[in-house]
Amino acid sequence: QVHLVESGGGLVQAGGSLRLSCVASGIIISPRSVGWYRQAPGNQRELVAVITSGGSTNYADSVKGRFTISRDNAKNTVYLQMNSLKPGDTAVYYCNAEITSTLSYWGQGTQVTVSS
Numbered sequence: 001q002v003h004l005v006e007s008g009g010g011l012v013q014a015g016g017s018l019r020l021s022c023v024a025s026g027i028i029i030s031p032r033s034v035g036w037y038r039q040a041p042g043n044q045r046e047l048v049a050v051i052t053s054g055g056s057t058n059y060a061d062s063v064k065g066r067f068t069i070s071r072d073n074a075k076n077t078v079y080l081q082m083n084s085l086k087p088g089d090t091a092v093y094y095c096n097a098e099i100t101s102t103l104s105y106w107g108q109g110t111q112v113t114v115s116s
Helices: none
Strands: 004-008 010-013 018-025 034-038 046-052 057-059 067-072 075-081 091-100 103-106 112-116
Touching: 004 091, 010 046, 010 067, 018 034, 018 091, 018 112, 046 075, 057 067
Parallel strands: 010 112
Antiparallel strands: 004 018, 018 075, 034 046, 034 091, 046 057, 067 075, 091 103, 091 112
């Protein structure tokens, strides 16, 4: 059974930092990409950052230069380092592992709240 477990969320003041972790278990086939998404109340879920199996990364324009996605294959973990946080970054952050174009798995999400 596949599980993705996010952690590292919390309450932080504007300008602060958080590091989110996504630990995967039960995945037999290596995902072709792992992404971090976020969803704020009343908004659609949006892609924040993604890292491919080849190590390529891509970021939403709103987080470029502030967020960094990375992975530790030995620990089956993908990280999202978030610096210079803004109140607009407040959302539930989700991890997604894309196995194929039609098969992906989601974690349960972790809340990030940035106070002004």
